[in-house]
Amino acid sequence: MEFWIENTCEDRNLGGVGWEYLNVLGTFVKFFAIIFLLSIPKVVLAEIIQIKFTENDTYSIDVARIETGDTIEWLPENEGHNVEFFAGPDMDLLPKKSKIDEFHSIVFKIPGVYLYGCTPHANMGMLGLIVVDNDFHNIEKIKLVELPRVASSVLKRLIRTAMSSSD
Numbered sequence: 245m246e247f248w249i250e251n252t253c254e255d256r257n258l259g260g261v262g263w264e265y266l267n268v269l270g271t272f273v274k275f276f277a278i279i280f281l282l283s284i285p286k287v288v289l290a291e292i293i294q295i296k297f298t299e300n301d302t303y304s305i306d307v308a309r310i311e312t313g314d315t316i317e318w319l320p321e322n323e324g325h326n327v328e329f330f331a332g333p334d335m336d337l338l339p340k341k342s343k344i345d346e347f348h349s350i351v352f353k354i355p356g357v358y359l360y361g362c363t364p365h366a367n368m369g370m371l372g373l374i375v376v377d378n379d380f381h382n383i384e385k386i387k388l389v390e391l392p393r394v395a396s397s398v399l400k401r402l403i404r405t406a407m408s409s410s411d
């Protein structure tokens with residue numbers, strides 16, 4: 245009788261050790277799974293948005309809403325256009341201007357609103373807005389950018405579009 249009880253206890257102990265081991269292993273697996281899952285979205289969510297120069301002297305996307313780390317590529321699919329920045333969250337550090345008919349690519353790292361246009365056609369309203377991280381902190385400065393009448397009304401429309409889809 246005594247022997248039988250001892251034996252059961254030993255079995256139970258062994259079983260206990262086994263479960264503990266599995267629990268520790270499970271915790272490790274969960275820990276690394278979480279770390280893994282947390283690290284994925286940052287990589288996957290960095291997007292590339294492509295904007296074309298159209299035959300109507302416009303940009304195919306006039307209001308682009310992106311996140312920090314996203315890239316915008318401008319594709320010179322029609323001739324005679326480029327990209328020049330007029331305003332942004334950091335006025336001392338505006339993205340660089342592109343040459344006419346050249347492919348251009350910029351990674352946006354500072355949240356805020358950017359205004360750009362085509363050097364030869366901005367006055368006619370060939371403008372684009374980029375909103376990074378839904379951040380409108382510098383929108384008043386964007387509104388103050390001086391442009392000729394047609395361009396100025398285009399800018400107002402772009403700002404309305406950007407702000408109406410901001411939620």
Ligand SMILES: [Cu+2]
Nearest residue numbers: 324325362365
């Ligand atoms: Cu142009």
